[in-house]
Amino acid sequence: MNRTLVIGGLVALAVLLGLGSWLLVGGRKDSSTTSQEATIPEGPMALNPVSVITKTGTTEGSDNRTLNILFSDFELRGSNHEVKTAVFSTTWHVKLQPGERVAVATADVKGFMSSSAAQPQPAAQPAAAPSSTEATGTTTQPAATPTPPPPPKPVAGEGIATVYVSVAGTASSSQWRDSNGEGSDRIQTQAAVFGDPAHELRNGGEIPVTVTVELNANGSTESVAKIHSVDLRLFVDNVPEAAPAPTTEPAAPPAPAPTPAPTNP
Numbered sequence: 001m002n003r004t005l006v007i008g009g010l011v012a013l014a015v016l017l018g019l020g021s022w023l024l025v026g027g028r029k030d031s032s033t034t035s036q037e038a039t040i041p042e043g044p045m046a047l048n049p050v051s052v053i054t055k056t057g058t059t060e061g062s063d064n065r066t067l068n069i070l071f072s073d074f075e076l077r078g079s080n081h082e083v084k085t086a087v088f089s090t091t092w093h094v095k096l097q098p099g100e101r102v103a104v105a106t107a108d109v110k111g112f113m114s115s116s117a118a119q120p121q122p123a124a125q126p127a128a129a130p131s132s133t134e135a136t137g138t139t140t141q142p143a144a145t146p147t148p149p150p151p152p153k154p155v156a157g158e159g160i161a162t163v164y165v166s167v168a169g170t171a172s173s174s175q176w177r178d179s180n181g182e183g184s185d186r187i188q189t190q191a192a193v194f195g196d197p198a199h200e201l202r203n204g205g206e207i208p209v210t211v212t213v214e215l216n217a218n219g220s221t222e223s224v225a226k227i228h229s230v231d232l233r234l235f236v237d238n239v240p241e242a243a244p245a246p247t248t249e250p251a252a253p254p255a256p257a258p259t260p261a262p263t264n265p
Contacts, residue, residue, distance in 0.1 A: 048214070053088040053227075064095040067232040074111075074227035078159070078217035085214045092232055094205040100236045102201040106191045107167050108231040109211055113176035114183025115159030115223040119152050154181030157220025164212040165190040176225065183224065202241070207232075 057070040069090070076084045094102060161176040163186075170192040178184070194201045201207070211230060217223045 048083045048085045050085045050087065053086055056088075056090075065234040065236065067092055069230045069232070071227050071229065074213075076161070076213060076215040076225045077222065078215050079220065079222050080217055081219055082217045083214065085212065086227075087210065087212045088227070088230075089208070089210040092207040092209060094201060094203060094207065094234070096203040096236060098203070099238050099240050100202065101239050102194045102205070102207075102234055103237045104191055104193050104235040105167055105207050106189060106233045106235075107165055107209055107211075108233075109163060109165055109188045109190075109227060110229050110231070111163070111176070111186050111188075111213075111225065111227040112183060113159075113161045113178060113186055113223075113225050114181075115157035115178040115217075115220045116181050117155040117157040118221050119155060156181040157223060158218040159220040159223025160216045160218055161223070161225035162214045162216075163188055163225075164210075164214075166208070166210040168192040168194075168207050168209075178223075 053071060053074045055071070055073055057072075059068045059070075061067070071088070074086060074088065076086055078084050092105075096102070156178045159178065162173055163176060164171060164173045165188055167190050170190065172188075172190055174188050176186050192207070209230070209232065211227060213225050213227060215223055215225045
């Protein structure tokens with residue numbers, strides 16, 4: 001009996017050792033490795049979901065001094081503590097008449113911003129007592145019907161839309177907030193002055209324009225920021241271009257004096 005148990009235990013031990021060897025040698029698969037490391041972008045908006053706006057419709061004025069850019073999907077939505085960013089960038093090629101130069105370029109960014117918060121819960125009303133009717137003769141008078149409460153008004157959330165506008169390197173920012181929970185239209189204007197005679201902007205010049213919107217829902221139920229259009233305008237003045245300075249040829253060096261012939265004593 002004891003001999004049978006010993007033999008059975010040795011067989012089971014051999015089987016376990018063989019299975020462990022197969023798992024260590026035959027059952028293991030080498031995993032591929034890489035030396036490339038994931039890098040985290042730097043910057044205040046690098047970790048936010050950023051979308052680049054490319055779908056636009058443009059209309060240029062007949063005098064080449066206005067440019068209207070319409071957007072159909074420049075819209076950001078967020079809730080709770082989401083932060084999202086959208087960017088639009090373009091370059092306006094200047095078309096002017098001879099003798100005209102740009103004095104000022106402006107960009108009017110027109111949009112909409114709203115932010116809503118959760119409606120406050122109404123206080124619990126005590127249960128109404130059953131109405132009683134008084135019988136007067138054969139006539140019964142029912143209790144008066146209570147007037148329903150008015151619908152709740154929208155509650156403004158804490159969402160913030162920060163709008164950055166840059167025109168030819170001159171930039172500014174503003175914060176759009178919702179004060180009533182229903183939202184409102186907004187406009188932001190940025191101007192760039194070209195008053196440096198050493199950097200005149202004439203026909204063929206370029207004006208880079210960038211609009212960036214960062215929406216921080218900031219715990220609100222829903223926050224929305226939209227850009228409807230960007231209106232660009234040029235203000236020009238008539239200043240003839242300075243004539244190039246005449247180039248003077250360097251004076252020729254004087255001819256060397258003739259060497260006198262030697263005299264014999």
